[in-house]
Amino acid sequence: MYSEKVMDHFANPRNVGEIEGASGSGTVGNAKCGDIMKMDIQVENGIIVDVKFKTFGCAAAVATSSMATEMVKGKTIEEALALTNKAVAEALDGLPPVKMHCSLLAEEAIHAAIEDYQKKHPQG
Amino acid sequence: MNKVIYMDNAATTATRPEVLEAMLPYFGQTFGNPSSIHGVGREARKAVEAARKQVADAIGAEAREVYFSAGGSESDNWAIRLGCAAMSKKGKHIITSAIEHHAILHTCEAMEKEGYRVTYLPVDEFGLVSVADVENAICDDTALITIMAANNEIGTLQPIKEIAEIAKAHGVLFHTDAVQAIGAIPVDVKEWGVDMLSMSGHKFHGPKGIGALYVRKGIRMSNLIHGGAQERGFRAGTENLPAIVGIGKAIELAVAELPEYTEKMTALRDRLIDGLTERIPEIRLNGHRTKRLPANVNISIRYLEGESILMRLDLAGIEASSGSACTSGSLDPSHVLLAIGLPHEIAHGSLRLSLGMENTEEEVETVLNELPKIVENLRAMSPLTPAYLR
Numbered sequence A: 001m002y003s004e005k006v007m008d009h010f011a012n013p014r015n016v017g018e019i020e021g022a023s024g025s026g027t028v029g030n031a032k033c034g035d036i037m038k039m040d041i042q043v044e045n046g047i048i049v050d051v052k053f054k055t056f057g058c059a060a061a062v063a064t065s066s067m068a069t070e071m072v073k074g075k076t077i078e079e080a081l082a083l084t085n086k087a088v089a090e091a092l093d094g095l096p097p098v099k100m101h102c103s104l105l106a107e108e109a110i111h112a113a114i115e116d117y118q119k120k121h122p123q124g
Numbered sequence B: 001m002n003k004v005i006y007m008d009n010a011a012t013t014a015t016r017p018e019v020l021e022a023m024l025p026y027f028g029q030t031f032g033n034p035s036s037i038h039g040v041g042r043e044a045r046k047a048v049e050a051a052r053k054q055v056a057d058a059i060g061a062e063a064r065e066v067y068f069s070a071g072g073s074e075s076d077n078w079a080i081r082l083g084c085a086a087m088s089k090k091g092k093h094i095i096t097s098a099i100e101h102h103a104i105l106h107t108c109e110a111m112e113k114e115g116y117r118v119t120y121l122p123v124d125e126f127g128l129v130s131v132a133d134v135e136n137a138i139c140d141d142t143a144l145i146t147i148m149a150a151n152n153e154i155g156t157l158q159p160i161k162e163i164a165e166i167a168k169a170h171g172v173l174f175h176t177d178a179v180q181a182i183g184a185i186p187v188d189v190k191e192w193g194v195d196m197l198s199m200s201g202h203k204f205h206g207p208k209g210i211g212a213l214y215v216r217k218g219i220r221m222s223n224l225i226h227g228g229a230q231e232r233g234f235r236a237g238t239e240n241l242p243a244i245v246g247i248g249k250a251i252e253l254a255v256a257e258l259p260e261y262t263e264k265m266t267a268l269r270d271r272l273i274d275g276l277t278e279r280i281p282e283i284r285l286n287g288h289r290t291k292r293l294p295a296n297v298n299i300s301i302r303y304l305e306g307e308s309i310l311m312r313l314d315l316a317g318i319e320a321s322s323g324s325a326c327t328s329g330s331l332d333p334s335h336v337l338l339a340i341g342l343p344h345e346i347a348h349g350s351l352r353l354s355l356g357m358e359n360t361e362e363e364v365e366t367v368l369n370e371l372p373k374i375v376e377n378l379r380a381m382s383p384l385t386p387a388y389l390r
């Protein structure tokens, strides 16, 4: 039911954990299933230099957050904001239809972390 | 990798080699239509009736009280419909429980659309239906009570005999879904006093897609499928001959093996429950500690989500389930776990290990070694895990 890439990211998730004194962090819940994800980002000169996540969620939630963290690491805030859950799912060779909503968790968690960062560091 | 450890026998079981062997001739030389007049047809008819006798003997029924169906779901649907039809003069009220299989619950919902009132009795924290609740729910127009003998998710055994007595005293028909009970605990329809009982072949090492419904003689039958004269005209269609032979053989073997099964399964089950409780902090056993199927273990592992646990187990070569197989495609936590009062996030982190005779003590030890590692690893990844568990 899951692609090999999903299985790989599920079995060996990248960037699991928390960042002490993160520049921004966001926790979101999935309205559909009740699962939860927390994302921390470290930003230097407008670039996401580090990102870590934790999740209480299914295999698709783990795999999409793992993939999403890899995709935003080293990117600018603008680039990270442009990342969609569809792009993440595609990078994983697709998700079963009932599991598409899980990939939203990762996208929303990244957005929440960035929002938190922007609140703490108002541009000016 | 080592041999896969299969602990999902409540979802389905492997067909026994002896059962398969008994079935094979009926795909081959004895292929006849049981309704045919000629020799091979008569051979087939004999086999069907011999299997009916095997099923009847296994549950203390008479052969003519046993009807073959295409499985547990079909038997459940049929029982509710025929029970309601037989009692149509009495009224349009059904009593069931909140933790029934969907084959019962969804049929009851369909009956509601057809004008029936349905009472869904709650269960206590162990999944037990209260006999007093059943009695209190009975009204003048109650036609049917349907309560499962053993729950497929948490393994709780219901007080079937007591409920049957109450049903009888009030002139209400009583059906029990015994799909998980057959081959797992002693079942005797006369001793229990039930009017109807459902079973499914693939839960006791028979083939899939074959079941049976016991209907006590004297109850007015009605059709599930219209057509030919099969199953005394009440379920038309040429019989699934090999599968019928298979369910007959399987139930005979399962009942003969019951004492040995009970002893071995109870020991393995209790070792699993005790071992997991010792080794994993903050888990809870779901269901009743003793009024429980001998092969059922169901635990909730706090701060974790069920699918992740299952898939990690699968990667370690252990096959289990997080609810019933039919609901694992859905996102909602199991209705059974919610009915015993578990909060949403704890119900989400549940795991069912259902044992079988093929399982060994070594396999149980392997699970006791692997699962705590998996839990620790996943808990390190969960934002809900409190600091002291990390």
Ligand SMILES: Cc1ncc(COP(=O)(O)O)c(C=O)c1O
Binding pocket: B010, B011, B070, B071, B072, B073, B074, B076, B101, B103, B148, B150, B151, B152, B177, B179, B180, B200, B201, B209, B211
């Ligand atoms: C309690 C119970 N009832 C009914 C069924 C349905 O049986 P079947 O799969 O044979 O239709 C099952 C099995 O999934 C079950 O566990």
Ligand code: FES
Binding pocket: A030, A033, A034, A035, A057, A058, A059, A060, A061, A099, A101, A102, A105, B331
């Ligand atoms: S089902 Fe909840 S995140 Fe996938």
